[in-house]
Amino acid sequence: MKYLVKLVVVMFAAVLSLGAISTASADKLKVGFIYIGPPGDHGWTYAHDQGRLMIDNMLGEHVETTYVEGVPEGPDAERAIAKLAETGHKLIFTTSFGYMEPTLKVAKRFPDVKFEHATGYKQADNVATYSARFYEGRYVQGQIAAKISKSGIIGYIASFPIPEVVRGINAFMLGAQSINPDMKVKVVWAYTWFDPPKEADAAKVLMDQGADIITQHTDSTAALQAAAARGIYAFGQASDMIQFAPDTQLTAILDDWGPYYVKRTVDVLMGTWSSGDTWNGMGPGMVGMAPFTNMPSDIAMMARETAESIRTGAFHPFTGPIYNQAGELVVAAGEVAPDFPMLATMNFYVQGVDDKLPE
Amino acid sequence: MLRLEPRSTQSFAAAWLSPVMALVLTAITGGVIFLAMGKDPSTALYIYFVEPLTTTSGLSEVAVKAGPLILIGIGLSFGFRAGVWNIGAEGQYIAGAIAGGGLAVYFHDSESTLLLPAMLVLGTLGGMTWAAVPALLKTRFNANEILVSLMLVYVAELLLVHLVQGPWRNPQGWGFPGTRMFPDVAIMPLLFAGKRAHLGTLITLAIPFIAWFILARTRFGFTVRVFGSAPLAARHAGVHSHRMIWRSLLIGGGFAGLAGVIEATGTIGQLMPDISPGYGFTAIIVAFLGRLHPAGVLLAGIAIAVTYIGGEGAQISAGLPKAVTGLFQGIILFYLLAFDLFTRYRIIVSSRTTE
Numbered sequence: 001m002k003y004l005v006k007l008v009v010v011m012f013a014a015v016l017s018l019g020a021i022s023t024a025s026a027d028k029l030k031v032g033f034i035y036i037g038p039p040g041d042h043g044w045t046y047a048h049d050q051g052r053l054m055i056d057n058m059l060g061e062h063v064e065t066t067y068v069e070g071v072p073e074g075p076d077a078e079r080a081i082a083k084l085a086e087t088g089h090k091l092i093f094t095t096s097f098g099y100m101e102p103t104l105k106v107a108k109r110f111p112d113v114k115f116e117h118a119t120g121y122k123q124a125d126n127v128a129t130y131s132a133r134f135y136e137g138r139y140v141q142g143q144i145a146a147k148i149s150k151s152g153i154i155g156y157i158a159s160f161p162i163p164e165v166v167r168g169i170n171a172f173m174l175g176a177q178s179i180n181p182d183m184k185v186k187v188v189w190a191y192t193w194f195d196p197p198k199e200a201d202a203a204k205v206l207m208d209q210g211a212d213i214i215t216q217h218t219d220s221t222a223a224l225q226a227a228a229a230r231g232i233y234a235f236g237q238a239s240d241m242i243q244f245a246p247d248t249q250l251t252a253i254l255d256d257w258g259p260y261y262v263k264r265t266v267d268v269l270m271g272t273w274s275s276g277d278t279w280n281g282m283g284p285g286m287v288g289m290a291p292f293t294n295m296p297s298d299i300a301m302m303a304r305e306t307a308e309s310i311r312t313g314a315f316h317p318f319t320g321p322i323y324n325q326a327g328e329l330v331v332a333a334g335e336v337a338p339d340f341p342m343l344a345t346m347n348f349y350v351q352g353v354d355d356k357l358p359e
Numbered sequence: 360m361l362r363l364e365p366r367s368t369q370s371f372a373a374a375w376l377s378p379v380m381a382l383v384l385t386a387i388t389g390g391v392i393f394l395a396m397g398k399d400p401s402t403a404l405y406i407y408f409v410e411p412l413t414t415t416s417g418l419s420e421v422a423v424k425a426g427p428l429i430l431i432g433i434g435l436s437f438g439f440r441a442g443v444w445n446i447g448a449e450g451q452y453i454a455g456a457i458a459g460g461g462l463a464v465y466f467h468d469s470e471s472t473l474l475l476p477a478m479l480v481l482g483t484l485g486g487m488t489w490a491a492v493p494a495l496l497k498t499r500f501n502a503n504e505i506l507v508s509l510m511l512v513y514v515a516e517l518l519l520v521h522l523v524q525g526p527w528r529n530p531q532g533w534g535f536p537g538t539r540m541f542p543d544v545a546i547m548p549l550l551f552a553g554k555r556a557h558l559g560t561l562i563t564l565a566i567p568f569i570a571w572f573i574l575a576r577t578r579f580g581f582t583v584r585v586f587g588s589a590p591l592a593a594r595h596a597g598v599h600s601h602r603m604i605w606r607s608l609l610i611g612g613g614f615a616g617l618a619g620v621i622e623a624t625g626t627i628g629q630l631m632p633d634i635s636p637g638y639g640f641t642a643i644i645v646a647f648l649g650r651l652h653p654a655g656v657l658l659a660g661i662a663i664a665v666t667y668i669g670g671e672g673a674q675i676s677a678g679l680p681k682a683v684t685g686l687f688q689g690i691i692l693f694y695l696l697a698f699d700l701f702t703r704y705r706i707i708v709s710s711r712t713t714e
Contacts (some may be wrong), residue, residue, distance in 0.1 A: 038681070068674045070681040074628040074633035078555065079420050080671055086416060087675055097535060098633070108554055121533060161524065162535045191520060191536075191632060347534045358524055 018357030073098025133281030142175025155206025377698030434614025447508025449639025455616025458485025486616015
């Protein structure tokens with residue numbers, strides 16, 4: 001993927017030198033970002049900010065980037081997004097699910113501005129959506145957890161019961177079951193993306209219930225550190241968090257937004273941007289895994305092999321037979337769950353998840 | 360040895376000068392902080408405190424943000440004057456949004472122009488109902504209204520989360536907690552095309568004038584003022600403390616509930632878990648910053664709103680972190696409390712005491 005990006009950038013530079021586009025330093029393209037947390041969360045927002053910095057590094061001569069951090073998913077979001085549009089930003093990335101309606105509202109008011117909404121499902125002529133197949137990494141984590149757990153209970157800190165999160169829990173469960181069919185996953189719904197004390201509390205509740213491995217779908221390093229304090233293993237989320245828990249992190253799902261951000265920015269510069277939906281995984285490099293640490297080498301080897309077979313497309317985490325909690329067969333043996341509608345709108349648990357989906 | 364001694368008389372001018380001085384000193388302190396961060400203080404202060412007021416969209420946003428703060432702050436100031444400590448306006452705001460917004464969820468196909476007014480009424484009643492609980496417990500069992508009203512904030516938050524992810528969840532919402540978008544007739548009309556200021560903003564900005572009239576010109580306003588400053592005298596004059604507790608909480612709750620439903624129908628257009636960025640709590644600061652006077656609350660609401668809007672502008676055009684906004688609000692309150700201390704007390708430097 002990175003080579004692809006470099007190629008795009010080189011092509012772009014070539015076009016520029018031909019004089020197809022003239023960008024004086026005075027009229028650089030302004031690209032804006034709306035963040036749910038601070039870039040210092042070392043998780044979700046940090047990963048998006050790394051993507052922003054990649055734009056700076058590769059296109060800094062033609063592009064200027066800006067971000068607004070800690071924008072709540074409520075009445076304030078629309079104002080912050082509109083403020084970026086009003087201040088001359090022509091490409092705006094809104095990086096949390098709850099920005100969907102405000103992004104669409106502002107997009108209506110600023111038809112000449114391009115918007116990119118992460119993890120949403122509503123597009124418009126000037127609103128594209130993008131997300132990553134995090135569930136691919138979840139499956140690998142599930143396998144590792146099942147190999148390492150002694151209690152057979154995994155604690156899962158979930159944020160909101162939306163398809164993206166439910167998909168992650170299911171992929172994790174399927175990965176764990178592929179090693180040990182009796183594995184249990186306990187879920188705590190935190191109803192927040194970023195709230196370190198709440199995330200840590202959720203981890204403690206799960207550990208008190210016997211979980212000896214913690215994984216999370218929230219943005220900070222708090223849960224990982226809570227696990228470290230009790231001396232059990234855990235997974236990082238969205239970024240490599242190893243520096244916060246060197247003896248605890250088994251691996252982390254890495255979000256690599258940079259190449260996509262660079263490509264979309266180049267699209268705007270060249271006038272070839274168009275709306276659409278992008279959903280990439282390990283294959284194109286939007287999802288990666290942090291080094292497999294704190295585990296025996298045979299388990300690391302297994303994890304690497306699983307990740308590799310997912311990356312090459314040889315294996316899909318949602319390969320049947322898959323049963324729902326009621327025991328009904330939802331994906332037949334040997335078949336792969338389709339993106340639409342099943343994966344995109346997933347609102348059921350697979351068999352074995354020790355939780356009731358909030359209704 | 361330093362010690363504080365209450366002043367026998369309190370200067371009226373000092374009481375009103377202290378918020379002004381607090382703002383001035385905050386600006387100076389802020390300038391020093393910007394300097395330490397390597398930013399030009401005058402530019403940064405301009406972006407923070409002036410720029411939001413220089414464009415029409417900035418003014419519109421300040422009005423939208425100040426609206427709920429002022430409305431709740433006014434409602435609370437009645438109670439605070441009478442010595443009734445309603446800390447749970449956040450919960451009453453949410454209860455109002457639930458009660459009013461629920462109507463739009465239920466009648467999501469409606470095209471009746473009566474829907475919006477009905478929602479406003481229900482929202483106000485919802486906030487009053489939530490505030491009636493601490494009033495009842497206070498007058499019946501002498502339960503502390505600070506604790507009861509605060510606890511009910513969490514109850515309201517959990518009730519809202521339950522509703523928007525359960526019975527009221529948008530069937531087309533892919534499982535994300537949130538109701539359907541309200542029908543068009545349940546959305547506040549915009550005042551200007553392309554700006555977010557809406558009819559509800561106008562209502563919230565008109566409230567201080569009505570409140571001023573009630574306080575200054577009605578018998579009820581008089582009793583509120585007397586009750587707060589001299590409860591014993593008020594009792595002799597026949598003002599019942601129970602009635603005052605009920606009225607204070609119902610006014611505070613009603614205004615907060617109205618603010619909640621106005622926000623839901625004005626800027627959001629649906630119910631979702633994050634309908635308040637802490638308006639009910641920030642309004643307590645606004646009420647005191649405004650000296651519990653309607654005109655003061657109006658100005659204080661605008662001042663606090665400006666720091667929020669300016670904070671976003673500073674992130675975009677000066678690359679300043681969001682934390683600076685919180686820092687500013689904290690510094691304002693710190694200076695205000697400090698000045699208040701000195702208007703009420705004098706410092707006595709006592710000579711060595713005999714031991």
